[in-house]
Structure formats: structure tokens, C-alpha cells
Amino acid sequence: MNRTALINQIKTKKSFLCVGLDTDTAKIPKHLQSNPDAVVEFNKAIIDATKDYCVAYKINTAFYEAMGLKGWQAMEATCNYIPQTHFKIADAKRGDIGNTSAQYAKTFFQTFAFDAVTVAPYMGEDSVKPFLEYDNKFTIVLGLTSNAGANDFQKLTVDTNNQQKKLYEVVLEKIAGWGNADNLMFVVGATQASDLKNIRTIIPDNFLLIPGVGTQGGSLEEVSKNGMNADCGLLVNTSRNIIYASGDENFAATAAKVAKDYNVEMSEYLKDVF
């Protein structure tokens, strides 16, 4: 899916919601746990229930890999079940030397049919570029993350060209030059909403993938106010507080209700841009 198609979906649905399928077998409803395809069945029910209210799904590879082969199968089945109308993100946070990053890009863009993959920036240009070589695919690089550990390195003060900047600012600025708004997005945590205005001065046009609304405590209103651009430019992800909204047999209906509430709130914030 390209950027224009993504923006059209956002306009049509009045939603920039991404539902995170971080499906943990220990957390899905009890009545499903004996099912040998519990994860896939759970994901299908969540997708069916939420697809009218969101424009993207994000599969965090960790939860699938932890199950071994069976998990890898569940990830493939889930990826294939997501409708073509929705933007499919592999939240994999990969990155290696060029030769190896090329294999990861092949994994998510060819072996699987994801539209986007998250990438860690630490190893620099040759670790990011192989992902950018695919047409109509997006590389989503970690900028400023939502977790407490973001303070350890991302906010360090860096001296560069006689200026002092935060490391994440240098990361955003430098990596933005390796791609463009049609193939490159950045992760900025919702818990960092106060930094979003500044971030928009560095990368005005790129879409931002924003995790951290919901369980991690980020505010959708703050994110929207500070991070939106003329194309919306945001994909706000929430995982646990949608998919585990209820642990009973009505889990899908409850997930739908929470997703719809986000959709309603988002449609208000979108009135300023579309």
C-alpha cells in the first residue's frame, strides 16, 4: 500500500487507528486457550470486529517468535487474513549490516506481505538502506520510543556541527535524508507528546507510528494536537487495551467498542485537517 492509498483510507474512515496484534497465549480468553489455533482464531475475531474502525494492523513479531514454529505459522496466517484495505506493519525492530538487513527486508516485504517494518537505527545507514529499496513499502525507524529506557541513550546531548542536539533529533534528521515521505516513517512514543511539536520541525512530512496510547499512558488528544500534519501523518497504535479489553466470550464485541471509541475521538481531531 502506498502513501496516497493510506491517506485515502484515513480520510474515508476518519480514523488513524492501528490495532496492535501482540497476541500472548497467556492473555487470550480462557474459552479459546484449548483451541490448537487459538492465536489465529483470536486474531481473526479481533480483525473482524475492529476493521471498520482502524486503518492499520501491527503484528509484533516477538509474541509469535516466542511460540516457535507454531507462532511463525500464526503470524503468516494472521498477516494473510488482514484485509488488503489495511496497512500491515511488522513490528520487528530489525537492523544489521547491509548484507543481512537485505535478508530482513526480503523476510517482511517478500516472504511475508507486510507494507512496513520497524527498524532500529543504531547500526546506521547500511543497516537501514536495504529496507528502503522496495517500492510501495515503508521502513519505520525508531526515533523516540515510548518506554522509560528512551531516556538512557535517545535523549543524550550530542555535539554535532558545533550544535548541541538530542541523539534522537540527530537520528531523525540524518535518517530522513536517506529516504522520503513515500518510503520512510518514524516511531515516536505517545508518552513523548510534548516533544512532538519539535519533532515536526525536523520531519514535517513523514508519517509517525505512535505507540503508547492506552496501557502505557499516552494521550491521544496531545498526540493529535502536536503531531498531526496536513495529511494527518499519524498512525496511533494501541494493543493491549483493545485486544484484551475483555477476557470473556464477548471479547471481540468489547474490542470493537473500544476501537470505535477511538475512531469517534479521532474523527474529531481530523476535522482540523480534512
Place this chain on the structure above:
Amino acid sequence: MNRTALINQIKTKKSFLCVGLDTDTAKIPKHLQSNPDAVVEFNKAIIDATKDYCVAYKINTAFYEAMGLKGWQAMEATCNYIPQTHFKIADAKRGDIGNTSAQYAKTFFQTFAFDAVTVAPYMGEDSVKPFLEYDNKFTIVLGLTSNAGANDFQKLTVDTNNQQKKLYEVVLEKIAGWGNADNLMFVVGATQASDLKNIRTIIPDNFLLIPGVGTQGGSLEEVSKNGMNADCGLLVNTSRNIIYASGDENFAATAAKVAKDYNVEMSEYLKDVF
């Protein structure tokens, strides 16, 4: 495998060689390519041929994931085939928020039986700590990598406590405090051998996983001279120039010869410590 057992293996074999199983179906000998289990057969032959000359094997997950389900199966079969006498590294470069890193730690330490996994530092403490919670397992964090992109961020000048340091120095120093030499190693590229003496002042005791000897051009002599400590403290990895040393039917014997040559050279450098 714990640190004492690893050091004993190094002493016994007079080797600190790690063989990288970055097995790419396009690069294995032609006569194997029609075999449906080509990757596993190739890896088994390489392991049989090199196990007397090395103390560790490193599986880079990218090459397996690129093959989808079949690759995940090949990774499992390869991991299980590596002898218990050898240290098994998953070169996965993972890292995510705490809740998610815990799933990755489960993947490599429980679902698979790896002794160690490589981890990216950008997301900070809560992204690294879940890996450190396993007894007799090692977290190998990226410090200063072997690729050209290492210059983009890792060598930036950082202001911290009124001192100027390189980012990778801050990363090594801070992360060393989250673990100890029994559960924490660092990646330092062989192409950065001139920095190894300085790195040893920051982390004198931790083992270093050193990629970049061979195809990437690093010098084994320089690495040994500048990076060795009283326990040896080095695992030098080489992948492509051992496993693809020959493309013909004698590939395993040729790989053995190259591995043996490394072993002989390493035994010279080890004379200074054991």
C-alpha cells in the same frame, strides 16, 4: 553454557573461533541446492567439519527468517544439531519495550536452546534487562559494530557529566552496570581494532563477540593484541570466508581447512594468556 565452561573450551581447543552460519540458499554449493533440506544439510556438514576448531556457532536469524516457515524449521534443526560442547549464539539484534523484550528472551533462551542472543541498545534499560534475567545465558549487546554505518551514530560525541565521550563508550559503560561478566557480552567489530584498547579500559572483564574478520577485512592479529584479557575474553566470528570457502562438493573439507588455519593462528595468540 556458563562463562567457566566457555573459558575451559577455549583453553582446551586453543581456539576462540565462532563460526557464523549465515546460510544463504543462493550461495551454498550447487549440488545441494535441489535438496529440500539444503540449508540443514549444509549446516550439518559445516558443523561436522569445523567443530574441532571452534568453540561457538552463531546463527544469524535474518537468513532463516527470509525463507519463512521452512527457514524457522531449519534454524531449529541447526540449533539442535550444534554439540553441547559449543556456545550457541542467536545473532538476532532484538530489543523492544520490557514486556516485549521478555518475549524475545523467551524465544531464544526457552523456545530455542541458545546460550546467547545479540541485542540492540537504542531502547535502553527496560529493553535489555529481560534478557539478563536468565541464569547461565548471555546477552550480547551491540557496542561498536563492524559496518560503515557505525560512524553515523555510534561515534557521535556525547556530553555527559561534563565529559565528552563517544556514544558507543556511553553505551558500553552504562550497560555494563546492568549486568556482569557472567551474563553480559558486547559486540565490537574487528574493523574497529584500534578502538579495542580503549574499550578494554571501559569493560575489562566482559567477553567480546567480534565479527568482521574475513570478508569485512578485520585483522585477527590486531583484535587479539588489543582485545584479549586474562580469560581470553574474545569470540571472533567469521562466516562467509569459512562456510563459502569452496562452492564445490568438497566445501566441508575446505571449510575445515580455513577453520583449522584460524585455530592455529589463535593458538599462537593464546600463548600469552593461558
